[in-house]
Amino acid sequence: MADLGLGADVRVSPALYEKICSFLYAYRWEILKACQRNRRALYQYLKQVGLKPGSRVALVDVGWSGTTQEAFEQAVRPLMDLEVFGYYFCLADTPERLRREKTQRMSAMVTAANTSESTIASIYANRVAVELFFSAPHHSVIGLQFAKGKVEPVLDAGRGNTDELMVISNEICRGIMHFSEHYSELKKRLALQASPLQIAWPLIELVMAEKGSAYKKLGRIRNFDAWGSSSNHELVLLNYLQG
Numbered sequence: 001m002a003d004l005g006l007g008a009d010v011r012v013s014p015a016l017y018e019k020i021c022s023f024l025y026a027y028r029w030e031i032l033k034a035c036q037r038n039r040r041a042l043y044q045y046l047k048q049v050g051l052k053p054g055s056r057v058a059l060v061d062v063g064w065s066g067t068t069q070e071a072f073e074q075a076v077r078p079l080m081d082l083e084v085f086g087y088y089f090c091l092a093d094t095p096e097r098l099r100r101e102k103t104q105r106m107s108a109m110v111t112a113a114n115t116s117e118s119t120i121a122s123i124y125a126n127r128v129a130v131e132l133f134f135s136a137p138h139h140s141v142i143g144l145q146f147a148k149g150k151v152e153p154v155l156d157a158g159r160g161n162t163d164e165l166m167v168i169s170n171e172i173c174r175g176i177m178h179f180s181e182h183y184s185e186l187k188k189r190l191a192l193q194a195s196p197l198q199i200a201w202p203l204i205e206l207v208m209a210e211k212g213s214a215y216k217k218l219g220r221i222r223n224f225d226a227w228g229s230s231s232n233h234e235l236v237l238l239n240y241l242q243g
Contacts (some may be wrong), residue, residue, distance in 0.1 A: 011232055034143060041144035043079050045151040056083045062134040063090040064124055065097040066106050073104070089134070089200070092124035093117065109197055110204070119204065126207040128225070129218050133203060135169040158229040161222050168221065 001007060004023050005016075012020065024031070051057065061068050069086040076082055090110040091097055100106070112120060123130065143154035158165070186192065219236060223229040 009232075011230075037145055038143045039075075039079075041146040041151050042075060044146045045144060046076065046080055048151055051080065051082065053081045054083065055080075056085070058085050058087055060087045061089075062127075062131055063088045063108065064092040064127055065094045066091070066100040066104050067096065069104055069106065070100055089130070090120065090123050092120060092127075094124075109200060114197060119208070122208050123204060129207040130203065132168075132218065132221070132224060133172055135165075135172065137166065137169045137173050139166075158223055158225075159231045160229050160234060162229060164221070165224070 001023055004026070005019055006012075006023055010016070059069050059072060066086055066088075069084060073082075073084050076084075084105070086104060086106040088106065088108040091101075091106060091108040093112065097106075110120060110123065138153075139155040139157045141153045142156045144151055145154055146152075187194075222234050222236060224235065229235065
């Protein structure tokens, strides 16, 4: 990359489009190797979990437009014919979602059928805050590899200052488990009848209250998304909302 004028000190911008194209072309065989590795490992993983042609698969995701489901179905289709159903926290009113729902089976907890369009638009506008609460307690998975008879994930720790992300994610997971352990007992004691959407509503209120103290705390998190992180630039919540 340094030979092409794309060293570690260079920030990518539209002005470097031609150089980026040159790099991708020069590196194409390594990119294809990674694709082949992922394809082999994906097929092994499908067999490992007991899937076979005709199996019904539930794909659970936070949202927002069915992108992950589309990618999964396209990747799996040549390997195995599966019946895929997508279950989401929220499906936004985006052109991509409208296009995909014509061919993909998708349903969500938060939809225009049970929530106002303005609420869904606000959730989608602040989606990075919602995604934080769905973070897994491990680094981002960017691929799969099949080695020593088993499939393992390829992880990306991100770049720049990402040390706190695992701590935050684990604290969120502990909070979720703590709530789960006590909710059933509390529900019985109070004779509480609440729908899943009502239980999730405090999260929706949190991300919509952009001037609240909790939102300010979210704004202090750095480089939340490993995929877009860089050692040359720190990203905060405001960057994502403006982007």
